[in-house]
Amino acid sequence: MVKVIGVIPARYSSTRFPGKPLVDILGKPMIQWVYENAMDSKLLDFLIVATDDERIYNVVKSFGGNVIMTPSDIKTGTDRVAYVLNEFDADIVANIQGDEPLLTSEMIDRTIEPFLNGEKVDISTLAVKINDVDLIFNPNVVKVVFDKEKIALYFSRSPIPFCRDAKNEEDWLKLGNFYKHIGLYVYSREALLRFVSLRGSSLEEIEKLEQLRALENGFRIKVVISESDTIGVDTPEDVERIITFLKNKKIGFKR
Known part of the structure; x- marks a missing residue:
């Protein structure tokens, strides 16, 4: 049977927007929006956040998500997703961007x-x-x-x-x-x-x-x-655009 996993790579350091995965969007950190939306997938067999930062790790744990710590010297999000295959078997892997809360x-x-x-x-x-x-x-x-x-x-x-x-x-x-x-x-x-x-x-x-x-x-x-x-988050201004969008759609706390 084909096994499909989703991996959300998330790092704290960012030149333009440090701490981006933990930014608050209507009462929830952005990483939680991404995770909960992905959890509604009918085709993913397993979902996990891959991070190199304890703050992100602890936040994901706090809302009940699956998370793995990865080495800090991994260069890209794609490399971080590939690292997860060392720990989890899968035939198909979805790289779900941690800065796409509207995905x-x-x-x-x-x-x-x-x-x-x-x-x-x-x-x-x-x-x-x-x-x-x-x-x-x-x-x-x-x-x-x-x-x-x-x-x-x-x-x-x-x-x-x-x-x-x-x-x-x-x-x-x-x-x-x-x-x-x-x-x-x-x-x-x-x-x-x-x-x-x-x-x-x-x-x-x-x-x-x-x-x-x-x-x-x-x-x-x-x-x-x-x-x-979607609206990807690269700057604090993008967060405001997302909040405006969600308010207009009357989307708040999903769970």
Whole structure:
């Protein structure tokens, strides 16, 4: 039987926003929002937070979550997820970002489904259609293009595809389809272990996008289209945007 686990990598240190996983959102730390949303998944057999910080470890324990301490010298969240495979057996691994409190269990399940449906992919991830022209030109918004089978061709901080015939910015949305990448990744066990064993690639270094290492090394990345967007937390201002969103949706304490 296929075993699917979800891992939420969470570190305390952050250049732009130290202590980000523990920031309060309507009475709960952000890591708890992420964990509880993921717990509603119908396809995850097990969920765990992987951290290198005792403060995060203790908070997760306090709300009843599964958590593991990982070495502090692990460089990336993906490496931290792969480390968990030393302790837990799994065929499929979901890397659930700890700074995505609006990521839903439905999004997670839809990203897992290509593996359970027998599709020949190494990694799957999420994207949502862009309807705001400003996002196309925002380098902090990663764009993705894919083929007819929704296998990723490229990810970029630049506008892709480039709309040569556009006379102004508004024309871009009229003439082309653009998709924002959402940072949720699901891997086969073999693909994850192979990925973290590879050296960083040239495109990855230029764009500062880890997924380009996978593309440069021939991984097939399935792009699952989401009907709704998320708000990732990189700055304190993002937290305020999330609080406003949740209040407008009248979402408070889930449990």
